[in-house]
Each structure stands twice: as C-alpha cells, then as structure tokens.
Amino acid sequence: MERTLVILKPCTIERGLIGEIISRFEKKGLILAAMKMIWLTDKLLSEHYAHLKDQPFFQRVKDAMRVCPVIVCCWEGLEAIEVVRNMAGKTNGRLAAPGTIRGDYSMSVQENIVHASDSVATAEAEIKRFFDEDEVYTYTFSYLSNLYANDEK
Ligand code: TYD
Numbered sequence: 001m002e003r004t005l006v007i008l009k010p011c012t013i014e015r016g017l018i019g020e021i022i023s024r025f026e027k028k029g030l031i032l033a034a035m036k037m038i039w040l041t042d043k044l045l046s047e048h049y050a051h052l053k054d055q056p057f058f059q060r061v062k063d064a065m066r067v068c069p070v071i072v073c074c075w076e077g078l079e080a081i082e083v084v085r086n087m088a089g090k091t092n093g094r095l096a097a098p099g100t101i102r103g104d105y106s107m108s109v110q111e112n113i114v115h116a117s118d119s120v121a122t123a124e125a126e127i128k129r130f131f132d133e134d135e136v137y138t139y140t141f142s143y144l145s146n147l148y149a150n151d152e153k
Contacts, residue, residue, distance in 0.1 A: 001153075002080040003033055003136070005126035007115035010067040017105060018071060021114060024087065024101060025075050029147040034074035034127075034136040040065050047129060057110070064110055072130045078152060081116075081123050088116045 008021055026032070040048075045062040052058050075084060089096030093106025093113070106112045117123035127136060144153065 001031075001076050001078060002120070002123070003074050003076045003127055004081045004084050004117045004123045005115075005130060006073050006075060006084060006117075007065075007130075008071040008073070009111070009113060009115065010065060010070060011106075011108075011111040012113050013068050013070065015105075017113065020105075021101060022073070025073075025084070028077075028083065028087065029143070030075040030077045030080060030083070031141050032073060033076045033138070034131050035071065036073075036131075036135065037069045037071050038130070039069045042066065044129070048126070061110060074127050074131060074136055078148060081118070081120060084116045085118060088114050 006025070008018055012018060012021055042062055045065050046053070049058065049061060052061065055061075077083060087101055089100025089102040091102070091112060092109045093102040093111070094108070096103035096106065096112075098104060101114055102112045117126050141147075
C-alpha cells in the first residue's frame with residue numbers, strides 16, 4: 001500500500017467543498033490515515049513549494065495558501081499517489097478533464113481545490129512535513145476485501 005498527501009486548499013474551505021472532496025476519496029476506496037486542520041506558515045510553504053521558488057508566482061501561490069486554515073490529509077491505497085493525482089486532474093482547472101476534482105470544481109490554475117503528492121519520494125517527504133509519526137494511523141479497514149482481490153493487496 002502507498003500513502004499520499006492531500007491538502008484541501010483555502011478556496012475549498014471557503015467555498016464549502018470540504019465534504020464533497022473528502023467524499024470523493026472515500027468513495028474511491030482510499031483509506032484515511034491522517035487528517036487535521038492547520039494554518040500554514042510562509043516557512044512551511046517555502047519548503048513545500050521549493051520547486052517553484054524561481055517562478056514569478058511563487059509568493060502569490062504561498063499567500064493564497066494562507067488565506068485561511070487548510071485541511072491536510074493522508075490517504076492510503078494501492079498506487080494511491082497516481083490514483084489521487086489522476087483524480088485531481090491537470091493543474092489548470094480550466095484544462096482539467098470533467099470528472100476530475102479540478103475539472104469539476106475549478107476555473108483556475110491557482111485556485112485548484114487540492115494539492116496532491118506527485119511521486120513516492122515527494123509523498124514521503126510531504127507526509128513527514130505535515131504530520132508527526134504518531135498522527136498517521138495504521139488500522140484494519142473492514143472493507144478491504146471488497147476493495148481489492150486477494151492477490152492485489
Ligand atoms: P505544481 O506543483 O506545478 O502543480 P500541481 O499542484 O498540479 O502539482 O504547482 C503548484 C501550485 O502552484 C499549483 O497547484 C497552482 C500554482 N501554480 C500557479 O499558480 N501557476 C502556475 O503557472 C503553476 C504551474 C502553478
């Protein structure tokens with residue numbers, strides 16, 4: 001099983017879409033391993049978006065992530081990183097396919113509803129960045145046999 005980090009961005013909180021977005025991950029069959037609400041700091045965001053530090057929109061993107069608290073969560077599942085990236089859709093909500101989260105709820109590149117880890121290495125670093133070890137739970141999920149074949153798990 002893989003774990004991936006998702007952030008429900010301020011636009012999602014302010015538009016009252018928390019339940020709808022969380023519900024999509026639940027219905028897909030991903031297992032919630034961790035979740036909390038936090039107000040991000042510029043320092044934490046500089047780390048998180050370090051790959052964008054030379055972009056002209058770096059500060060704008062960081063500021064937009066601090067408009068209000070966000071919800072960070074960790075979802076678990078087979079190939080969860082790719083599954084969640086596909087569910088999120090293309091970065092630009094206007095170009096994201098209908099049926100994806102950004103395709104269904106976003107008209108913007110920046111106000112694009114969720115952040116989702118993009119690789120195994122990134123997911124590992126991001127989960128560590130936002131959660132202490134004892135905040136990420138491992139537990140028996142009673143639906144597991146309905147979600148996967150025996151040889152898939
Ligand atoms: P990025 O990591 O490239 O995309 P993704 O979130 O799909 O992994 O960019 C991080 C965030 O930066 C993105 O979600 C929205 C913002 N952003 C802009 O505002 N303008 C841009 O041109 C790009 C590429 C990103």
